[in-house]
Amino acid sequence: MKIIFMGTPDFSVGALEALVAAGHEVVLVVTQPDKAKGRSGQMQYPPVKECAQKYGIPVFQPVKVKTPEAVEELRKYEADVFVVAAFGQILSKEILTMPRFGCVNIHASLLPKYRGASPINWCIINGEQETGVTIMQMDEGVDTGDILSTVTVPIAQDETAESLFEKLSKEGAKLIVDTLPKLERGELTPIKQDDAKSSHTKMMHKSLGKIDWQKSAVEIERLVRGLNSWPSAYTYMNGKSVKLWRCAVADNDFDGMERAGELVNVTKNAIDVACGRGILQICELQLEGKKRMDTKTFLLGNQWKAGMRFDR
Numbered sequence: 454m455k456i457i458f459m460g461t462p463d464f465s466v467g468a469l470e471a472l473v474a475a476g477h478e479v480v481l482v483v484t485q486p487d488k489a490k491g492r493s494g495q496m497q498y499p500p501v502k503e504c505a506q507k508y509g510i511p512v513f514q515p516v517k518v519k520t521p522e523a524v525e526e527l528r529k530y531e532a533d534v535f536v537v538a539a540f541g542q543i544l545s546k547e548i549l550t551m552p553r554f555g556c557v558n559i560h561a562s563l564l565p566k567y568r569g570a571s572p573i574n575w576c577i578i579n580g581e582q583e584t585g586v587t588i589m590q591m592d593e594g595v596d597t598g599d600i601l602s603t604v605t606v607p608i609a610q611d612e613t614a615e616s617l618f619e620k621l622s623k624e625g626a627k628l629i630v631d632t633l634p635k636l637e638r639g640e641l642t643p644i645k646q647d648d649a650k651s652s653h654t655k656m657m658h659k660s661l662g663k664i665d666w667q668k669s670a671v672e673i674e675r676l677v678r679g680l681n682s683w684p685s686a687y688t689y690m691n692g693k694s695v696k697l698w699r700c701a702v703a704d705n706d707f708d709g710m711e712r713a714g715e716l717v718n719v720t721k722n723a724i725d726v727a728c729g730r731g732i733l734q735i736c737e738l739q740l741e742g743k744k745r746m747d748t749k750t751f752l753l754g755n756q757w758k759a760g761m762r763f764d765r
Contacts, residue, residue: 454477454478454533454534454554454633454637455477455478455480455530455531455532455533455534456472456477456478456479456480456532456533456534456535456536457479457480457481457482457483457527457530457532457534457535457536457552458472458479458481458482458483458501458505458510458535458536458538459482459483459484459518459535459536459537459538459540459544460482460484460501460537460538460539460540461484461485461499461500461501461539461540461541462499462500462501462539463500463618463622464538464539464561464618464621464622464625465500465501465538465539465540465559465622466500466501466504466622467622467623467625467626468536468538468559468622468625468626468629469482469501469504469505469538470504470626471626471627471629471630472536472629472630472633473508473510475630477633479505479508479510480510480511480530480532481510481511481512481513481527481530481532482501482502482504482505482510482511482512482513483512483513483514483515483518483527483540484499484501484502484505484512484513484514484540485499485514485540485541485542486514486515486516487499487502487514502514513526513527517542518542518544518545518548519542519543519544519545519547519548524545524547524548524551527548527551528551532551532552533552533553533554533637534552534553534554534555534556534557534633534636535548535551535552535555535556535557536556536557536559536629536633537556537557537558537559537591538558538559538625538629539559539561543595544556544591546593549591549592549593554636554637555590555591556590556591557588557589557590557591557601557629557632557633557636558588558589558591558596558598559586559587559588559625559628559629560572560586560587560588560589560596561573561584561586561618561621561622561625562576562584562585562586562587563583563584563585563586563587563603563605564587564589564596564600564603564646564651565596565597565646565647565648565650565651566650566651566652567584567652567654568595568596568597568651568652568653568654569595569596569652569653569654569655569656570654570655570656570657571654571655571656571657572584572654573614573617573618573621574614574654574657574679574680575654575655575679576608576617576679577608577612577613577614577617577675577678577679578675578676578679578680579675580671580675581608582607582608583605583606583607583608584605584606584608584617584621585603585604585605585606585621585624586603586604586606586621586624586625586628587600587602587603588600588601588602588603588628588629588632589601590643595653597646597648597651598646599643599644599645599646600643600644600645600646601632601636601641601643601644602628602631602632602635602641603628604624604627604628606620606621606624611678612678613678613679613681613682614678614679614680614681614682614683615681615682657680657683657684658684659684661680661684662676662680662684662685662686662687663686663687663688664676664686664687664688664697664763666688666713666714666726666727666728666729666763666765667710667713667728667729668728668729668730669705669728669729669730669731670702670703670704670705670707670728670730670731670732670733671702671705671730671731673686673700673728673733674700674701674702674733677697677698677699677700681698681699685697685698688714688763688764689763689764690740690757690761690763690764691764692764693740693741693742694740694741695738695739695740695741695763696738696739696745697735697737697738698737698738698739698745699735699736699737700733700734700735700736700737701733701734701736702731702732702733702734703725703731703732703733703734704731704732705730705731706730706731707727707728707730707731707732708730709727709728709729709730709731709732710729710730712727713727713728713729714726714727714762714763714764714765715727715760715761715762715763716757716758716759716760716761716762716763717732717759718732718759719752719757719758719759721749721752722748722749722752723735723736723748724738724748724752724757726763735748736748738751740755
């Protein structure tokens with residue numbers, strides 16, 4: 454098929470590479486504009502742009518893809534279908550209806566339950582046992598279009614957003630390659646979404662990572678995994694931020710509401726923290742201005758003791 458591919462982050466790269474490898478004609482890649490990186494201000498290409506250049510595919514980077522000029526640029530390529538994967542902009546009705554087979558989206562969850570920008574994170578934070586990828590026929594709503602195909606992926610007990618991101622990227626790449634020929638041959642039966650079963654996931658912001666120690670150890674452990682590697686879960690000790698990278702639930706039943714945030718046990722290898730319900734064991738952490746390290750290494754240089762408390 455003749456494809457215009459729209460995507461921006463690492464998640465999208467696998468799908469673009471798979472489409473090229475499957476022999477599809479990717480005539481254009483549309484991605485977000487380059488961004489300045491760090492203090493140096495050096496411009497950084499989106500990952501999808503780097504991938505497109507590797508294959509010699511033309512790249513289009515409109516600030517707003519819905520402008521008349523951008524729409525006319527897309528029209529020039531006469532694509533059969535637009536494949537969208539974490540592009541980062543809303544498409545207009547004019548764009549959605551432009552190609553012969555419309556626009557299809559690679560969505561990183563099983564619709565309709567987790568719509569929106571951050572389904573990978575929220576599946577983990579909410580304690581889901583499984584998630585997956587949905588190929589969806591796009592309409593004017595946010596992730597509301599008909600379902601064309603799905604694949605289910607179990608969520609491991611130690612799953613982080615980063616590891617799940619990689620799994621779903623690979624599964625999405627395989628699923629889009631499997632779905633497009635069926636779409637072209639008219640072999641798919643679109644399934645309408647049940648709006649009553651949907652929710653909308655919020656964008657990730659740093660403020661979401663601030664730990665409320667009055668929550669249960671189970672909830673906090675899921676938050677740590679769901680925000681790893683960005684924006685990360687954090688707390689404060691003596692006014693300095695402490696990022697938590699890996700934790701375990703040491704006790705489910707401990708009633709620690711009055712002691713929430715207190716270090717109840719510190720050994721050479723472990724830091725146990727009282728939560729509103731249960732005890733959380735910190736396995737990997739990072740003190741402000743320092744490197745990320747396991748708890749044993751951290752305690753060699755930091756004299757944390759039982760009775761200390763994370764700042765509220």
